Amino acid sequence: MATARPGSSRKAQYGLFFGLIAVIAGIIVGLVLLAVSLVSPTSFERLRGGALDITGEIAGSLHAVTATASGLASGATDYWDAARQNGALKRERHRMLERMIEAKAILQENRQLKAALGLRDESKSAVAAGRIVGSSFSSPRRFAILSIGGADGLQIGMPVRSAEGLVGRVIDLGQHSSRVLLVSDRASIVPARLLRGGQPVIAQGRGDGTIDVRPLEVGRNPFKRGDIIITSGTGGLYPPLVPVAKVVKLDDDGAVAIPLADPATTSFAIAEPPFEPKAEEASAKADSAADPR
Amino acid sequence: MVRSALGAPRKIGEGPPSYAPYIPALTVVAASLMSALPIVSVSGWYPDFAFLVLISWRLHRADPFPAWWAAPLGLINDLFTGSPLGFSVASWCAAILALDLADRRTMWRDYWIEWVLAAVLIVIEQWFEWRVAAWSGADVPLVQMAPPLVIAILMFPVAAWLVSRIDRWRLAR
Numbered sequence: 289m290a291t292a293r294p295g296s297s298r299k300a301q302y303g304l305f306f307g308l309i310a311v312i313a314g315i316i317v318g319l320v321l322l323a324v325s326l327v328s329p330t331s332f333e334r335l336r337g338g339a340l341d342i343t344g345e346i347a348g349s350l351h352a353v354t355a356t357a358s359g360l361a362s363g364a365t366d367y368w369d370a371a372r373q374n375g376a377l378k379r380e381r382h383r384m385l386e387r388m389i390e391a392k393a394i395l396q397e398n399r400q401l402k403a404a405l406g407l408r409d410e411s412k413s414a415v416a417a418g419r420i421v422g423s424s425f426s427s428p429r430r431f432a433i434l435s436i437g438g439a440d441g442l443q444i445g446m447p448v449r450s451a452e453g454l455v456g457r458v459i460d461l462g463q464h465s466s467r468v469l470l471v472s473d474r475a476s477i478v479p480a481r482l483l484r485g486g487q488p489v490i491a492q493g494r495g496d497g498t499i500d501v502r503p504l505e506v507g508r509n510p511f512k513r514g515d516i517i518i519t520s521g522t523g524g525l526y527p528p529l530v531p532v533a534k535v536v537k538l539d540d541d542g543a544v545a546i547p548l549a550d551p552a553t554t555s556f557a558i559a560e561p562p563f564e565p566k567a568e569e570a571s572a573k574a575d576s577a578a579d580p581r
Numbered sequence: 582m583v584r585s586a587l588g589a590p591r592k593i594g595e596g597p598p599s600y601a602p603y604i605p606a607l608t609v610v611a612a613s614l615m616s617a618l619p620i621v622s623v624s625g626w627y628p629d630f631a632f633l634v635l636i637s638w639r640l641h642r643a644d645p646f647p648a649w650w651a652a653p654l655g656l657i658n659d660l661f662t663g664s665p666l667g668f669s670v671a672s673w674c675a676a677i678l679a680l681d682l683a684d685r686r687t688m689w690r691d692y693w694i695e696w697v698l699a700a701v702l703i704v705i706e707q708w709f710e711w712r713v714a715a716w717s718g719a720d721v722p723l724v725q726m727a728p729p730l731v732i733a734i735l736m737f738p739v740a741a742w743l744v745s746r747i748d749r750w751r752l753a754r
Contacts, residue, residue: 322671326713426627
């Protein structure tokens with residue numbers, strides 16, 4: 289109420305009036321900025337990158353503290369039931385050995401078949417490895433902050449993966465940190481296929497930590513609970529054969545899956561160059577030719 | 582009476598410290614920086630801390646900072662939280678303007694009216710955020726915005742209480 293009626297002081301009345309004008313100007317400036325950043329998302333790259341460096345630096349150093357604390361806690365629990373864990377691990381090792389022999393056989397067969405077809409595997413080396421140190425909290429968008437940036441050789445658009453599966457792709461770049469669009473974001477679309485049967489599917493995020501998967505061809509719902517979705521390499525951005533998600537629930541014409549690389553527990557993630565940059569460029573050109581905006 | 586006079590020397594005629602007027606704005610920036618906490622939120626159900634602190638200050642006092650400061654504070658929030666640049670600038674200025682207008686209209690104020698005002702602002706802000714996300718290619722169903730909305734509205738009294746404590750501390754002599 290103090291500012292509502294400033295009384296007869298001319299100075300106070302002017303101050304109030306100019307304050308009002310300034311706030312309205314703020315709204316207009318904000319809307320213009322918003323329009324610019326929506327129309328061309330790359331326009332404030334530098335500024336965003338600089339702020340990201342500050343955020344990433346703080347998150348990185350705090351992450352070290354929490355990692356130590358939780359490491360101590362889980363270390364203590366590990367000692368607590370070491371005997372039971374030992375037994376479980378031995379059984380698991382047995383199973384793994386069996387699977388490994390199977391996998392070796394498949395690998396050998398695969399190599400022979402590929403040699404027969406004259407295919408050449410372009411081995412892509414990772415650009416850099418970093419930690420996921422933070423995320424967006426409060427928006428419908430799903431971003432994570434990665435502790436590596438432009439100084440480590442990252443570029444915008446690079447796919448990011450962890451040992452468990454695909455994490456997402458780089459959308460904002462600072463010197464020492466970057467922002468990753470997670471596969472669970474609504475704007476993330478990953479060309480993928482079913483591991484069982486190889487049917488092509490599309491994996492689009494749902495914005496709440498899960499992924500929507502739909503078959504590319506309309507027909508019978510091909511999904512079963514527990515199905516693994518892997519990338520197909522179509523489009524040239526994401527490398528093929530990277531695990532993406534696991535189906536947990538079926539719906540009318542598709543299914544809901546959860547990402548295999550849970551950003552909350554993933555410790556290390558690596559950034560790779562786009563799988564086939566040339567294919568990507570060609571498709572971008574085709575897009576712009578088809579849609580002259 | 583006499584004993585208290587002999588006690589710790591009271592600083593008579595001295596105001597709060599010279600940095601006191603900047604503390605409200607600094608707490609808003611600190612709340613923006615909470616997005617640097619090493620927490621990875623999978624569902625995105627955390628409230629927008631800085632917005633809660635901003636409207637808490639403005640509801641607590643009529644003049645925590647000049648109204649136009651909402652614009653630079655919003656810019657800082659956009660930069661740290663990674664939302665499209667300009668989103669918080671526009672929505673925060675609009676929120677401050679709305680509260681200025683509400684100040685002229687409301688006959689009396691109590692906690693319930695403040696909470697309702699805050700809830701209305703939070704709903705509008707989240708709706709705007711949802712639309713902005715849709716424009717930038719992430720068209721999430723509206724139902725999915727309900728849990729974070731409820732959490733943010735329930736978090737407002739906590740933010741308001743914290744702000745009132747900080748205000749008492751900053752004006753203490």
